[in-house]
Each structure stands twice: as C-alpha cells, then as structure tokens.
Amino acid sequence: MSTDWTARPSATPADADAVLEIRGLRVDYGAGAHAIHAVNGVDLTLHRGEVLGVAGESGSGKSTLAYAASRLLRPPGRTVAGEVTYYPAGAGRQEPGIDVLALPPERLRKFRWTELSVVFQAAMSSLNPVLNVATQLTDALEAHRPGMTRRQCLARARELLELVNIDVARLSAYPHQLSGGQRQRIMIAMALVLEPEVIIMDEPTTSLDVVVQREILARVMELRARLDCSVIFITHDLSLLAEIADTIAVMYAGKVVEIAPAEVLCQTPSHPYSAGLLSSFPSLHGPHRTLVGIPGLPPDPRALPAGCPFHPRCGEAVAACSRDVPALFALGQRHQAACLVREAAAHAELNATDSRQASPSLPGRAER
Amino acid sequence: MAAEVTVTSSDVGLVSQGGARRRPRAPWLRSPKVVAGLGVAGFFILMGVFGPLIVPADPSATSAAVLQPPSLEHLLGTTATGEDVLSQVLAGARLSLVVGFTAAVVGEAIAILVGITAGYLGGLADEVLSLVTNVFLVIPVLPLQILIVTYLGDGGWLLLALVIALTTWSHGARRLRAQTLSIRQRDYVQAARAAGEPTWRTVGFEILPNVSAIVITSFVFHVTSAIVVQTGLAFLGLGNVSDWSWGSVLYWSDNSNAFLLGAWWWFVPPGLCLAFLGSGLALINLGIDEVINPRLRTGLKAARLFGRARAVGNEH
C-alpha cells in the first residue's frame, strides 16, 4: 500500500540506464531572507556502472548535494525543491522509480545502505569511538539481513577487511587505535558491506597523505569494477577525477556550471572556472594545494554577486555577466556549460557555419 | 554598513555560525532566553537595592499577631513572634544578593587567575595549579565552609563571602583552563607568542576576549551557588542570624518548627525567591550556551520551520 505513494509510475528515467536522478534540487540553510542557498537548482543523472565525479572548491555545495540526495541533511539545512529518484536494478525499464525524498521512515531505513551508501568526508570522526571495528562493520548487516547469524556477519566483516587491505586482527580494535588511512579504508569497507547499487564518496581521501591517497583510490576503483556499483565521487581536486571518473560535473556556488565526459572536460574545459580549477592541480597532489589558477576567494554564500556568481573572479567576464544568470547550454552530445561568454561564442559559431539554419533556443537548456 | 546592521539584527544563530565578517560584541544579548533571564535577575537586584527601603514594617518588630496566614495587612503573613514575613524577605534580599555577588566576583577572579595561568603557561605550573583545582573540586565544600566559619566566628558578610569564594572557585578555573589551553594552540596566539609579544598583551587581547562567554556563564552559576551556600549556612545558624537574609528567615522558621505548625507562608517565600532567581540566572546561561555552542540550538522554531515530510533528512 505504501508502495503507491513513494513509487512514481510516471517517472521513467530520462536515460534508459539511469540509477539515480536528481532534478531541480535546491537546499537552503536557514530560512527567510538570510537563508544560504547551498544547492541552487542542480540536475544530475548517475548512470548504472558509472563513476560520476563532482568537483568544486570547498563551499560550493558538494557535500550538501550528497546529504540532500541521501536524505541525511540536518537542520538548519532543508531541501526546498527538487526530486531525487532511484531506479532499482534488474527489473528493467518497467520498474518505477523510487521517490527518495518522499520515503516514509521505515522504508527510508530499509533503503539506506542496501541501495545507497555513503563514505563521509570526515573519516576521523565517522567512527563511533566506543564500539570496535567488528561491531561497526556488522551492525548494518544485523539491521538489514536479520536472517544472518553472528558467525556469518563476522565472516563478512573479515572478508571486507581483506578487500580493503587491513589485517583481520584489527576487527577487535577501537577507532583510536587506527591510523587515518586505516579508518578511511574501514569506512569504505563499511559502505560495501551490503553491496549497494550506489555509493556516494565525499572527499574520501582528502585528509590523507598522497601515498595513502593513491593506494586507496586504486583499491576503490578496483572494487568498483568488481562489484559493479555506481559511484558519485566528490572532490575539490579535478585532476584526480580525470583519472577515475567517467563523467565530471563542476559545481560553483551551489550550481553545476559544467558537465561533460571526463576526457572532454579535462582536455577542453569550456567554463572558465573549470579551466581555472584544472590548472590549479597539475597532477594528483596533496590536499592543501591552493588554487593558484583562480584569482580571488570563493563567494560569500550569503551575498552572492548578481548575474553569473563567478564573474568577479573571471578573466573573461563581459558586461552581461554581472547582469544575467547563465543557464546550462549544450556544447556537444553530453557536454553542457553555464557561461554567457561561451554561449554567445557558440551561437556566433553556429550562425557562421550554418547560417541557413535559424537557431532559436538551444536544445538541452536546463530551466533555472 | 547598512547590510551589516540587517545581518546582525537577524537571527543570532546564523550570524555566529556563518562567521559574519564582524560579529556583534555580545551576540547572546539577543537570545530571548538571556533577555528573559536578565529580566528575572534584574527584578531581584532591584529587590536587593530597594527592598530594605520599601519594607511595609520593621522586619524585626514583634507583634501580638503571631503566625497569621497571608492577609491584606500582612501580605505574606507573620512569624511566630508576629514579625512581618514580607518585610523580612524584602530586607533579606540585600544580604543574600550582596554575599552572592561578592563571593562570585572574588571567586571568578581567583578562577580566572588560576585557570588562565594554568592553561597559558602549561608545563609544571599547569600540573600544580590543576592539581590544586582538582583537590578543591572533590573536597565537599559545605563541611569545609562550616568548619572555617565556625573557627572564624561571626566576622560579618564580607568574611563570609570571602570564605565562600575561596571554597568554590574551582569549577570556573577548570573550565577556563580547558578553554585557554585550546585557544593557546591557535595559530594567531602561537604567532603572537613567537613574535615576543608580552604575555600580558597576549592574555589581555587574545585569551581574555575568547573566554568571556565562559567567564560570564561561570560567574552567573557562581552567583547562584554562592547564594545557595549562604542560605544553607544561615539555615544551620552560622553567621549572624539576626541579620536578615533569606537564609536567616529560613533558620528562624525552622527554629520555630514552622512546618509542623503548617505556617508555610513563613518558609515558602524566601525559598521561592531563591528558586526564581536561580532559574532566571540558569536561563541566562542556557541562552549563552546555545549561542556559543550552536549544536545545542534545536529550538522549537527550527523544527517548525523545517517542515516534516521532506525537509529534515533524519526524521524519526
């Protein structure tokens, strides 16, 4: 009976192989005139088996997006608009999507971790200091697989630790006895325990040193391929995404400003912000590198500039940029960017090369 | 400038959390709890200042109307010797408050001295001062105070306040030490120390402003507990019980077995004054705590604003 109101029969994925669809998502912190619009109208589609990278400076709303999509937002944060639809595996095109934001409490609880799991940004504080590793790895099993015996749960926990390269003897260890890298790997193992369809990883390696970071990333990608799940990988390091992501979305001030296949975005970034972000990370580097490629500071979320929020820092800004808010426009098959300068250039090009064809409104323009 | 004014006049919470460029100097003054608490405390302070001046009768004047329940003539009834209870409560407010505030001022001064010194200097000085603080924390204060007061005899209110201060400073010192320790680790303080800035400057300009909220909350708490201690000691008959304070009113009522006689009007009013003053002061602290520790801020307002079905992720 409750299936009826959470399922959305009319909702079929725009893409046949979509597993998670985010539409028009808006998240505010606080209410009224002083609300911070941390996520300000985001559309994203995660395809089955894909690694979708989300990049952007700190404060651009990446974590907020992840929390909102997984219903983990805490006050004062609140989702004010938008839809998140999950398409379970197997049943094919006919299977209706699940409206994640409308799931009632018990269905939400069952949905969590079995379908979508999260590796949080702060590994150091993500483990309960008074429970040992085994307990924290197995309690999700106990909650979702009531049929499993204690032995089976422990066997699974052991298996997972091996998967992430940690000595199984550490099962009885407490978090304070583990290094940062070990904790992060345990968080990753934990996310895999129920083999969910979707894993959201929020800067899983940011706090670690480069060597450990590399090693963990390699392992994550290997596991992803083996378990065949879809991943949303959040980071502020665009160059890292170049190596692991299939598609990359770049966020700025709560919006997606460019989205493209990884190689396209990394070789021919269209938005000046993507270009700047890319130039700040020549290769896989440590976490604390400053963004030398972009002048100025990220905007104050309480007082965003009018027009394109990036224009005060943009070397190519024109008068229109401080007036009109750019929307995503299609640059190619799977390439979109939100930049007035680029859009005008594309227009001009289109008109020049194909003047017979009038071009009223561009396809793929997202409503804003 | 105009923008800043509107920001600061808005919800205190958002301002302090989001890190507005320039914080209002005392953001907690805008918390409704703090304002309400200050109102209650202000009422009793006025009672302390003007109480003895506006008494309807001489609080020590006996009369034939003994153990009268509240009436128009005696709003809070009379004692076993026909004294006016209202007059005693009004007159007693001053001594209770004066002892409470004096003890809190002196006690906090000791707490600041010990706590900040320990936290700032670290090392051996910290070890020793922390040890002293912790010893004072575990020794039960009441027997100690009683012993000292008995030895000293009746030395007047100031001596009593000093005894209370000397035996109750440790809670504040403990909190201040912890806070100072964490501030000392911050970059700008480290930098100031490395640059050879004189200690008094670093402490005065970097440490003190950052512990002000803790100093205030522990002072407020100190006032409450000092008044309760003074009342308890007077209730036991220590000090000069013919000086009117809320505690001495309770002492005399207990001495005459007022509760056996059912003369509730004799001992209820001073206790209620204490309880209301205590709640007012506690409200101030509750409000300040919520401002300095945003995690405690979970007001009803927030819950109502954030709707139910989809807004809050973790509805239970």
Added chain:
Amino acid sequence: MHFLLRRAIFYLIAAWAAITTNFILPRLMPGGPVEAVMARHEGQLSDQAVNALHIAFGLDPNASMWSEYVEYWRNLFTGNLGLSFTYFPTPVSTVIAHALPWTLVLLGVVTLVEWILGTFAGIVVGWRRGTWVDAVLPLGAFLRGIPHFWMGLVIVTVFAVTLDWFPVSGGYSSDLLPNVSVPFVGSVLYHAVLPALAMVVGSLATHMLSMRNMMVTTLSEDYVLVAEAKGLHRRRVMLSYGARNAILPNVAGFALQLGFVVSGALLVEKVFSYPGIGYVLFQAVHNQDYPLLQGILLITTFTVLIASFLADLAFFALDPRTREA
C-alpha cells in the same frame, strides 16, 4: 592501568590535602586553637574536653609542629579523632560510625535512583530535541535552582504535616529497636522516602539537563549521521551511538557533582532530623564541637574520594580510550 593509577595517585594527594588542611586550620586561629575555643566557651571546658581538643588538633605543648603533625597522623590511623563535645565523652569516631551508615544508604539510594531516572530522561529529551519535549527544560532549570533543604521543608509540609502520609522526622519508628528485622527495615524505608524525594527532585533535574545537553551534542557527531545513513534501527542509533557516548562525560563529571550532592544531603538530614552525618553536623555547629566538625570534614571527604574512584572505574570500563598504556 595507567589511567587508574593516575587517578589513584590523585585521590591520595587529595586525601593528604584534606587531612593537612584539617591539621593546619585550627592553628591559623588567632591565639592558638585551644585558647580560642576556651574563649568561645567562656572557660567552661572540663580538663577532659581540653584533652579532647588536643587530640583533635594534634596539639602537644612540648613538641614541635612537625612532631605534632606526625602524632596527628598516628592518631588518624588508629581512628582516634578525639572526643566529641556534644556527645561527651563519646569518641568522634564512634559518633561518626553510628551516623555514617544512615547517610551512606540514603545518599546511595538517592544517587542510584537519580542517576538512572536522570540519565534515561536526558536521553529521551535529548533524542526528541527540537520538539515540544524541550518545554521541560525551563522546568528543569527551575527545579535545579531550588536548594534541596528547602524542597525538604515543602515536601514535609505537604506529605507529612498536611496529608500525614509519611513521618515528619527521624530515621525509624521510635518504638522499634534497631535490628535486621522486617518491621525495622520497613520503618527505615518508610522514613527515608521523604528525605530521598527532597534530594532526588533537584538532582534529577540537574542530571537530566546535563545528560540532555551531552545527548544533543553527541547526536550532531558524524558517527551518529553514519549510523543513520546505515539504516540502523532508531533504538540502536539512540542508545549505542548517542547515549553510549553522551553518558561518558557525565560519568567523568560524577565526582564534580558529588560535593554538591553531599552538601545538599547534609542539610536535608537536618530538616528531617534524619540520624545521619548531617544531623550530627548540625549538632556540632550548634555546640561548637570542633573535634566532631573536623571528623565530619575528613569522613565526608574520604567518602567522596572513594565514590569518585568508583566512578573512575566505571569510566574506565565504559571508554576504551582509557585503556591505552
């Protein structure tokens, strides 16, 4: 072991400090302790009483301060705290030994009840943060501000004098002889209800508020969010992730509360003429019974130190982080 060893050393130092304070305090009195007491009693002290004072203060006219100090310790270890003026010529240690069990049982029961209820209430109120349940907070702040002894006065007026449900005072019915029999134990419990209630109300409120605050703070931790994300059952998130961590600072802070609780209890006993340390203390104050006052300070300090150490043991068992070498 390190953690407990450190704590044990601290308690030894605290005990030493209390004992030494006790030794020094009378010597700070102008004109020497005995003379001062004599003056206070207008010379009406018997030779035996003066002798009792000498033992209580560790005085020996022919000895140095140091040898007095050593002698004081020796007396302590043999349980010799001098003679009480009030109950002359009963030794202070005997007076205390008779009164202490009453206080310990009353305080023990009160602490247990108050802890269990306060913790539970704090967990629930903290978990339901931001709902109508928050309305209990101002009530809690009000109850916390009430001195326990005054609460005792109100309670005795309502339940003993007016309603006559419980006895007004005393520790047991005077027509029973103290022994381990059903009527006697029943009478003891019956007499303990009101004093216990007077203490429980306020300390329960205190405890509930601090547990609630810790609960709210803990619930905003990342690991609680992870537990929620894992789709664990509500009760598991609330207890194993929230309460299990929130309780730690409260256990650690137990010792800090204890001084207040003991002080409150002593005054409540006076209200109910309950035959514990508090009542003896009141008698001692009344009679300027210095040896007894000193003995009470020592015994209450030791009691608090032992209780704190028990709390440390609990903390040690509850927090794996203390188990590091």
